[in-house]
Amino acid sequence: xxxxxxxxxxxxxxxxxxxxxxxxxxxxxxxxxxxxxxxxxxxxxxxxxxxxxxxxxxxxxxxxxxxxxxxxxxxxxxxxxxxxxxxxxxxxxxxxxxxxxxxxxxxxxxxxxxxxxxxxxxxxxxxxxxxxxxxxxxxxxxxxxxxxxxxxxxxxxxxxxxxxxxxxxxxxxxxxxxxxxxxxxxxxxxxxxxxxxxxxxxxxxxxxxxxxxxxxxxxxx
Amino acid sequence: xxxxxxxxxxxxxxxxxxxxxxxxxxxxxxxxxxxxxxxxxxxxxxxxxxxxxxxxxxxxxxxxxxxxxxxxxxxxxxxxxxxxxxxxxxxxxxxxxxxxxxxxxxxxxxxxxx
Numbered sequence: 236x237x238x239x240x241x242x243x244x245x246x247x248x249x250x251x252x253x254x255x256x257x258x259x260x261x262x263x264x265x266x267x268x269x270x271x272x273x274x275x276x277x278x279x280x281x282x283x284x285x286x287x288x289x290x291x292x293x294x295x296x297x298x299x300x301x302x303x304x305x306x307x308x309x310x311x312x313x314x315x316x317x318x319x320x321x322x323x324x325x326x327x328x329x330x331x332x333x334x335x336x337x338x339x340x341x342x343x344x345x346x347x348x349x350x351x352x353x354x355x356x357x358x359x360x361x362x363x364x365x366x367x368x369x370x371x372x373x374x375x376x377x378x379x380x381x382x383x384x385x386x387x388x389x390x391x392x393x394x395x396x397x398x399x400x401x402x403x404x405x406x407x408x409x410x411x412x413x414x415x416x417x418x419x420x421x422x423x424x425x426x427x428x429x430x431x432x433x434x435x436x437x438x439x440x441x442x443x444x445x446x447x448x449x450x451x452x453x454x455x456x
Numbered sequence: 457x458x459x460x461x462x463x464x465x466x467x468x469x470x471x472x473x474x475x476x477x478x479x480x481x482x483x484x485x486x487x488x489x490x491x492x493x494x495x496x497x498x499x500x501x502x503x504x505x506x507x508x509x510x511x512x513x514x515x516x517x518x519x520x521x522x523x524x525x526x527x528x529x530x531x532x533x534x535x536x537x538x539x540x541x542x543x544x545x546x547x548x549x550x551x552x553x554x555x556x557x558x559x560x561x562x563x564x565x566x567x568x569x570x
């Protein structure tokens with residue numbers, strides 16, 4: 236049998252992107268906004284989401300989808316605060332993908348939910364390459380990680396709708412140039428909003444909450 | 457680590473296309489990989505060898521075309537390659553308003569089947 240050349244020209248992650256669109260369509264049907272929170276391990280995703288849920292839970296129905304390589308330590312922190320949290324263990328996988336998120340969405344009663352946070356697997360390398368069907372992508376970078384991370388992992392920061400600089404309470408002990416940082420982010424991604432925050436002291440969180448509420452008000456648009 | 461799910465998706469796509477062509481086996485796959493994707497050849501080959509067992513793609517060779525990082529200055533509108541030590545600064549105006557325009561590709565260009 237002779238060889239035959241097939242022209243493919245198809246993106247490897249195309250099937251994931253299609254599933255992500257279906258996820259978004261499902262959420263839109265129920266008027267749910269989903270926020271994908273990404274960072275390296277230990278940047279403060281759980282602490283920031285907990286602070287945020289604590290502030291917004293009186294007004295909105297909120298659920299958290301928690302992605303981890305293994306264990307359910309973080310999901311336990313949410314349920315301890317009476318927040319609906321569903322754990323996804325990726326069994327070694329370094330990111331969540333759209334089919335994993337869909338499986339969880341299919342188990343949730345979306346009716347009473349207004350807002351879903353996805354706490355992605357701690358990883359600045361590839362999480363942003365996998366569209367999950369979220370409406371907003373948020374990247375957290377903590378002060379101790381250093382202000383050179385956008386240069387090392389630019390794709391993450393290019394995709395973000397908002398970048399939170401976390402742990403600003405420790406700025407005096409590190410060389411993180413907080414004043415210059417928004418310029419670095421906006422050079423790569425002019426539409427990203429940058430919020431320096433501290434989940435510990437609460438500093439800067441009002442701006443982040445306001446941005447989230449704007450996004451919730453824009454639901455369905 | 458992300459290569460595992462990338463290879464799963466690559467294999468699904470390759471097998472779909474081979475099925476449509478009523479192929480008996482896949483000889484080779486020409487894969488285009490941008491430098492920003494962080495996809496490592498050795499890891500792809502390792503997972504591919506493992507995951508393609510007992511499929512039409514078993515034994516297929518993957519040929520890689522790498523696309524280097526390409527940047528554009530939003531102010532001068534000039535294109536320039538990502539320097540070896542990544543600096544997101546325009547070589548002409550020295551400004552930091554720089555957009556990534558190339559290097560994020562990850563697709564099967566074509567493949568050879570029998």
